[in-house]
Amino acid sequence: MGNARGSTTLYVALLSLLVLGGSLFAGTGFAASLVIWVAINILLAASFRFVQLIGELNFAIAGFVGVGAYVAGVCTTKLGLPFVVALVSAALAATLLSLIVGYITLRTKGPYFMLISFAFTEVLRMVYTQIDYIGSNSGMLGVFPPVLLTDYYPTFVVAVVLLSLIVLYKIEQSDFGKVLVAIRNNDAIVQTVGINVHLTKVSCLAISSFIAGICGALLAHANNVISPDDFSFLLAVYTLAYIKVGGESHIAGPILGASVLTLLAQVAMGFGPFEHIFYGAAIVIAVLLMPDGLVGIIRKFLGLPPKPQAAAKH
Amino acid sequence: MEIFGQLFINSLQISAAYILFSLGLTLIFGVMKVVNFAHGEFFGLVLLLIAILVPWLNSPSVPLVVAYGASGAVSILATMACGWFLYHFAFKKFQRDMVGSFVLSVGLSLLIQGLFLEFFGGVPIKLPDLIEGNLRILGGAITTQRLVLTLIALLVAVTMCWLIAATKLGKSLRAVSEDHEAAMLQGIPYRKTALYGFLIATFLAAIAGALLAPVTVISANVGSDFLIKGFIAIVIGGLGSIPGSIIGSILIAVIESVGGYYFDPSLATLAMFVITMLVLLVRPKGIMGNG
Amino acid sequence: MTTEILLKVEKLTRRFGGLTAVSNLSFDVQKGEILGLIGPNGAGKSTTFNCVSGFYPASEGRIEFLGEDISKMNTAQVCHKGLVRTFQHDSLLTDMTVYDNILIATFSTISVKNERVRRVHETAEILNLSDHLQEIAGNLPHGLQRMVSIAIAFATRPKLLCLDEPLTGLNQTEVGGALAIFRRIRDEFKLSILLVEHNMKAVMEICDRIVVLDHGIFLAAGSPLEIKQNPAVISAYLGKRA
Numbered sequence: 087m088g089n090a091r092g093s094t095t096l097y098v099a100l101l102s103l104l105v106l107g108g109s110l111f112a113g114t115g116f117a118a119s120l121v122i123w124v125a126i127n128i129l130l131a132a133s134f135r136f137v138q139l140i141g142e143l144n145f146a147i148a149g150f151v152g153v154g155a156y157v158a159g160v161c162t163t164k165l166g167l168p169f170v171v172a173l174v175s176a177a178l179a180a181t182l183l184s185l186i187v188g189y190i191t192l193r194t195k196g197p198y199f200m201l202i203s204f205a206f207t208e209v210l211r212m213v214y215t216q217i218d219y220i221g222s223n224s225g226m227l228g229v230f231p232p233v234l235l236t237d238y239y240p241t242f243v244v245a246v247v248l249l250s251l252i253v254l255y256k257i258e259q260s261d262f263g264k265v266l267v268a269i270r271n272n273d274a275i276v277q278t279v280g281i282n283v284h285l286t287k288v289s290c291l292a293i294s295s296f297i298a299g300i301c302g303a304l305l306a307h308a309n310n311v312i313s314p315d316d317f318s319f320l321l322a323v324y325t326l327a328y329i330k331v332g333g334e335s336h337i338a339g340p341i342l343g344a345s346v347l348t349l350l351a352q353v354a355m356g357f358g359p360f361e362h363i364f365y366g367a368a369i370v371i372a373v374l375l376m377p378d379g380l381v382g383i384i385r386k387f388l389g390l391p392p393k394p395q396a397a398a399k400h
Numbered sequence: 401m402e403i404f405g406q407l408f409i410n411s412l413q414i415s416a417a418y419i420l421f422s423l424g425l426t427l428i429f430g431v432m433k434v435v436n437f438a439h440g441e442f443f444g445l446v447l448l449l450i451a452i453l454v455p456w457l458n459s460p461s462v463p464l465v466v467a468y469g470a471s472g473a474v475s476i477l478a479t480m481a482c483g484w485f486l487y488h489f490a491f492k493k494f495q496r497d498m499v500g501s502f503v504l505s506v507g508l509s510l511l512i513q514g515l516f517l518e519f520f521g522g523v524p525i526k527l528p529d530l531i532e533g534n535l536r537i538l539g540g541a542i543t544t545q546r547l548v549l550t551l552i553a554l555l556v557a558v559t560m561c562w563l564i565a566a567t568k569l570g571k572s573l574r575a576v577s578e579d580h581e582a583a584m585l586q587g588i589p590y591r592k593t594a595l596y597g598f599l600i601a602t603f604l605a606a607i608a609g610a611l612l613a614p615v616t617v618i619s620a621n622v623g624s625d626f627l628i629k630g631f632i633a634i635v636i637g638g639l640g641s642i643p644g645s646i647i648g649s650i651l652i653a654v655i656e657s658v659g660g661y662y663f664d665p666s667l668a669t670l671a672m673f674v675i676t677m678l679v680l681l682v683r684p685k686g687i688m689g690n691g
Numbered sequence: 692m693t694t695e696i697l698l699k700v701e702k703l704t705r706r707f708g709g710l711t712a713v714s715n716l717s718f719d720v721q722k723g724e725i726l727g728l729i730g731p732n733g734a735g736k737s738t739t740f741n742c743v744s745g746f747y748p749a750s751e752g753r754i755e756f757l758g759e760d761i762s763k764m765n766t767a768q769v770c771h772k773g774l775v776r777t778f779q780h781d782s783l784l785t786d787m788t789v790y791d792n793i794l795i796a797t798f799s800t801i802s803v804k805n806e807r808v809r810r811v812h813e814t815a816e817i818l819n820l821s822d823h824l825q826e827i828a829g830n831l832p833h834g835l836q837r838m839v840s841i842a843i844a845f846a847t848r849p850k851l852l853c854l855d856e857p858l859t860g861l862n863q864t865e866v867g868g869a870l871a872i873f874r875r876i877r878d879e880f881k882l883s884i885l886l887v888e889h890n891m892k893a894v895m896e897i898c899d900r901i902v903v904l905d906h907g908i909f910l911a912a913g914s915p916l917e918i919k920q921n922p923a924v925i926s927a928y929l930g931k932r933a
Binding site: 261264265267268271272274275276277278279280281282283 | 744746765766767770771775776778781782783784785786787791794795796798799800804843844846847
């Protein structure tokens with residue numbers, strides 16, 4: 087077991103360095119944007135998946151990404167704060183909001199939590215349209231990364247995403263991660279042996295939201311323009327597509343799903359209605375035909391046993 | 401006083417459509433325990449088909465009434481066929497899986513709306529009025545056709561409620577809704593009942609579409625606006641409860657007409673979402689929800 | 692010599708809407724004893740169990756553990772006080788290994804990783820699970836699954852172990868093995884056990900005292916011999932069987 091772990095870590099480290107190195111050549115044109123999109127989508131999917139460890143679908147992710155984006159945007163354009171401060175503030179703001187919202191809403195489960203999260207995202211989006219300070223419906227303009235990073239923004243984004251993925255993975259593999267999965271499997275038992283299940287769930291959401299806030303900040307500085315409609319339920323649905331196609335049972339799922347779908351969407355010339363058709367079809371096909379996504383197909387290919395998917399008890 | 405009359409008339413109108421819509425949604429949830437996020441697309445499909453067929457049929461030799469009638473009938477039948485198709489190839493596998501069916505229906509909704517946009521284009525269409533004229537009732541103004549359509553919608557809703565209360569199928573639907581295992585033990589065919597429930601719901605959404613065709617501005621995503629409101633209505637009223645869906649629809653309609661009149665329509669929608677969250681937190685079963 | 696009272700249930704009443712499941716029930720569990728809670732179906736045993744372990748609150752009455760009022764506490768808080776329960780159904784983490792099942796139970800009482808590992812192995816050894824630690828709990832045969840669910844509760848090293856029908860579905864050999872384990876747990880670890888069970892033979896064999904419920908009210912309490920001969924108890928059971 088030790089050797090296998092060791093060599094996996096080596097492979098992952100090498101691959102990361104390769105990806106990081108490759109991103110240096112992305113330049114500043116379309117390839118650069120593509121790299122950034124894929125990277126951020128991967129992190130979004132990983133953040134969403136993290137909450138699936140406790141068995142919940144966090145459709146509120148779009149709301150937390152939005153908070154991160156707007157806070158970062160305000161820091162950069164209105165307050166003139168350094169980029170790093172914007173990034174950290176975005177993550178902290180999203181986390182703080184998630185602690186409050188999570189404490190209240192995680193008392194519910196499954197479909198109810200799902201519907202509340204959906205409603206919450208829409209409420210936030212509508213709230214943004216009412217606030218003139220952040221541009222209401224027209225949104226915020228001029229959110230640019232610092233001059234030093236302009237040519238290397240793709241590399242920066244990839245580095246942040248890689249680091250975040252490693253952190254999420256480490257947490258998932260830790261004892262805390264085991265408790266999360268145990269909660270998904272049977273939270274009554276976990277409560278019975280003395281663990282405060284509610285606070286644990288809130289912590290899980292907080293970690294996911296921290297990452298979502300980072301995604302928002304990265305997004306804002308990549309697109310340079312942010313508006314309320316960027317953070318609607320649709321964002322959560324696309325994220326869901328990445329996970330369903332990639333597979334939920336391993337962190338490689340979000341990576342595969344987001345990469346494949348984002349790249350395929352580009353190949354298929356996505357904008358306008360075709361994008362909807364593409365992502366909608368992806369979800370439907372994945373749900374009906376590939377319950378464990380691409381990860382599941384790879385497992386079968388490699389002859390590995392299917393990972394027992396701890397279904398949530400609702 | 402006139403304002404109240406107007407608001408009352410507006411609410412009545414709006415609620416008629418929402419009632420038909422949410423009756424179907426709550427029926428599907430009750431019988432199959434499925435959260436069908438794509439329900440709005442049945443409504444949308446009918447509207448879009450009518451939008452294409454009416455101008456095509458309407459000519460000096462084919463009076464408008466006939467054009468509307470024929471288009472309506474064809475569209476409803478086509479939509480029912482789609483409903484049957486979706487039930488068999490998609491939703492049947494996700495019965496009693498609220499989360500799985502939600503995810504599937506979200507994907508379907510996105511896919512179907514994309515197809516609508518692709519085939520129909522982005523330009524909204526307003527069809528010619530079926531009945532001319534205006535009326536004043538209780539101090540509020542309303543076009544004659546809106547009144548007629550509203551009354552028909554309410555009639556359909558009442559008929560449906562009677563059907564569910566009095567007929568054998570209706571009783572099966574209610575039994576399965578309350579306790580599907582007990583219902584099966586009593587010999588009620590679950591599969592068939594679920595299919596009929598799904599088809600009835602599809603029919604209700606389709607009729608709502610047909611009735612609203614003359615008065616709505618038709619675009620590719622008209623279904624999703626209705627869907628969201630329909631969802632809010634059944635969550636507030638109680639998922640699976642028929643009287644709940646009616647109460648919820650009326651509440652939504654009132655908030656929409658009153659809110660839209662005194663404030664911004666988007667604020668009214670905001671209020672609805674906030675109320676939804678509160679209901680889900682405090683009384684997840686809704687106003688009329690059973691245990 | 693006074694026996695120390697571990698758990699004191701006073702005038703416990705629990706209603707569900709219009710139905711009163713348990714009414715005015717009082718009994719106690721002494722330190723070092725194995726107390727059986729029995730009664731015909733619908734007697735209110737599970738309800739009592741659930742109230743005592745904090746699964747839901749009582750409608751009326753008071754529950755005291757080691758002199759402290761635990762009536763309003765939830766299962767996690769009650770666990771910290773030293774009272775843990777098992778479940779009759781859905782009693783373990785089916786998709787995780789036996790090792791992880793027991794490990795989860797050690798988090799609230801141990802903070803040092805090495806000691807947790809030691810506790811897991813020690814617990815597994817007592818429950819005869821040492822050979823199965825890396826297997827997925829849900830794939831185990833029923834008898835072993837029961838042992839896992841007991842192991843989970845026992846891993847918290849409670850003062851009072853509440854077992855909810857632990858012997859259901861076990862064959863005679865397995866029952867004998869389980870009873871031996873209960874005795875060993877009680878003797879070596881100075882635990883007390885509150886046992887809800889339907890298996891009368893086992894109850895008579897292992898329990899020091901027995902409390903009998905019927906229709907939610909207290910019927911009798913005493914030693915196994917006394918209970919066996921109690922006419923009210925006999926008629927309660929016979930009446931049900933008819």
